[in-house]
Amino acid sequence: MCGIVGYVGRRQAYPILIKGLHRLEYRGYDSAGLALVDSGGVLNVFKSKGKVAELEKFVESKDLDGTIGIAHTRWATHGEPNDVNAHPHYSDSGEIALIHNGIIENYRVLKDALIENGYKFKSDTDTEVLVNLIEYIKVSSGCTLLEAVQQALKQVVGAYAIAVVERGNQDRVIAARRSSPMVIGIGNDGDYFLASDGASIIDYTDKIVYVKDGEVVIMERDKPLKIVNLDNEKGKIDIKKLELSISQLEKGGYPHFMIKEIFEQPKTIVDCTRGRINAETRDIILSGVMDNLDKFLAARRIIFVACGTSWHASLIGEYLIEEFCRIPVEVEYASEFRYRNPVIHSDDVVIAVSQSGETADTLAAIELAKEHGAFVYGICNVIGSSIARATASGTYIHVGPEIGVASTKAFTGQVTVLTMLAVAIARAKGTITVDKAHQIAGDLLGLPSVIEETLKLNDFIADFSKIFTYAHNFIYLGRGYNYPTALEGALKLKEISYIHAEGYPAAEMKHGPIALIDSELPTIAIATPDHTYEKTASNIEEIKARGGKVITIIAKGDEQMQRISDYYIEVPVVAESLMPIVVSVPLQLLAYHIAVNKGRDVDMPRNLAKSVTVE
Ligand code: M6R
DSSP states (O other), X not given: OOEEEEEESSSOHHHHHHHHHHHHGGGOOSEEEEEEEOTTOOEEEEEEESOXXXXXHHXXXXXXXXXXXXXXXXXXXXXXXXXXXXSOEEOTTSSEEEEEEEEETXXXXXXXXXXXXXXXXXXXXXXXXXXXXXXXXXXXXXXXXXXXXXXXXXXXXXXXXXXXXXXXXXXXXXXXXXXXXXXXXXXXXXXXXXXXXXXXXXXXXXXXXXXXXTEEEEEETTSOOEEEETTOOXXXXXXXXXXXXXXXXXXXXXXXXXXXXXXXXXXXXXXXXXXXXOTTTOOBOOHHHHTXXXXXXXXXXXXXXXXXXXXXXXXXXXXXXXXHHOOOEEEEEHHHXXXXXXXXXXXXXXXXXXXXXXXXXXXXXXHHHHHTTOEEEEXXXXXXXXXXXXXXXXXXXXXXXXOSSSOOHHHHHHHHHHXXXXXXXXXXXXXXXXXXXXXXXXXXXXXXXXXXXXXXXHHHHHHHHHHHTTOSEEEEEEOTTHHHHHHHHHXXXXXXXXXXXXXXXXXXXXXXGGGGOSTTOEXXXXXXXXXXXXXXXXXXXXXXXXXXXXXXXXXXXXXXXXXXXXXXXXXXXXXXXXXHHHHHHHHHHHHXXXXXXXXXXXXXXXXXXXXXXXX
16 A cells, blocks of 8 residues: 655665656555765755655755665555655664555554564654564674574564665665565666556666565665575576566646546557457457366366455346356455465356456465465456455456556456356356357457447537536436446545445345435436336336435436436447446536535545555
8 A cells, every 4th residue: 555665776766766756656646755875974854744845845955865765655545644644764873764565564563572672663653663673683682784684574563565774784675575565676777666666766776676575675876786584595596577667657638647547448449359359250269268278178267356346346247157157256355364264165266357467365365265276367457566466367458557446447357358268168167158258259359339429428518517417316216237337436436535335236225225316406317228228117116106206327329327317417328237347427427526525535545545455
């Protein structure tokens, strides 16, 4: 959740660290800070509450000399967001500074022991405990900083990606990780970069090393990179090329990343299907599925584990796989699955869906599934991410970096991949006809132009959104494939506009929620043509009969629905199973414009972070 960045080299570290922090701000933005060791070996820490821009203002008149440094943007876990709790944290004597992403679960026990040994604490964080523990070990045993880091980490329970610098050492940063992401960038000039993700250092290098769990990295100017474990055994240095362009990380003229990402969807669907659907034969080839066909064909069950938007996409995956493959599917919140002693068979296939590939709960659910011998398949966006590496095989959605906290193009990419996966398995299993498979493949190829057309609704929705900007609550309804779409529409609205919104299967309304209906509560009903169309129409009438205002998402020219709606948004129609991809576009736009009208920070909504790497 927090973002960390570091530099060792000949250049001034400050501009590199600040640029990296801006790129990492999607991970958390409660406070930011940095530590620099200047040419005289003096260790300076600067930090402040709020976004990176606040930190930049704070350091304006400070001496920022130093060719080595570490920096941090925080998503608060222990201790409120304020200047004192911001990272980096000094050790008690001020000799060492440390940044940390993760949670030290046994920090209380460690803190009590350090207090007994005379240590004083300034912050409420778990991180300050770790920096003091390192100092205590170093001073009391007379060992090196590296040895102290290794010994301290052996005592830690929890997750961490840390970086440490010390007074008097202008050449070296020590870093380590367990369960929190970290990459090292190898510069061309004997310099090294460190970050929570590759995107934040792509301006300087595309040669990166993914640090593995349990590894400690020693980055020293002009010296070869060293990787060891906590027992000082040497680790392998595997340099990869980062496939990313800087323009993908910029807003490209849009006011927010979210709207840029919404508008990218025609292209991201092309990228997602490229090389996977043969335009002539309409055959779908997903190598991850083909290479493991035996596992999918023998699957007793498919279990999805995911969180948030990825969980909504997984629900659509359930509908697709049950309809086309006739394999029973369960969709689990990763956070519940991992703690509820679930029944997992060795012939279950577990599919983990995650945009970031770093979600801590999903990673833990994967480990649990692996312990039970299940085959685990990943559907991720971020290449080389922890989930991509923890799973036996998988499919990337290839939608490019998603920076807005509200997931948009990743959702449509996930549903696209799930559709291809379901069709590929169904073809192999013989539970779908060749014609049907080809028809879906053709529809997928046609989706980019359908989304292009749907995006033309933007101006209309921008205008229309003004009517509902001040509503306090919303209900989103859908049935079948569009029930998860309703959940996703509601999530988009609440996370960026802070308006309470609930998604429901339309027919469930009469079992309770219909009591909420009055003229103040707008209902967004997805009412595109499908096999429950008439039933949805009745559900809408039930709401209208109780004075509710209904905004429908309907097929272009659908007069029946127009007549019963207070307002309607018309979309092009595609096959029933692909409608969520089309319908999610106006729902994304509506949430976006309402949030903008309310003056919300659309890309960095309060209390949230893009990738949730803590439990
Ligand atoms: O990176 P992941 O897909 O694993 O993230 C899961 C959720 O944290 C994420 O979808 C979250 O709900 C988004 N803010 C939704 O827009």
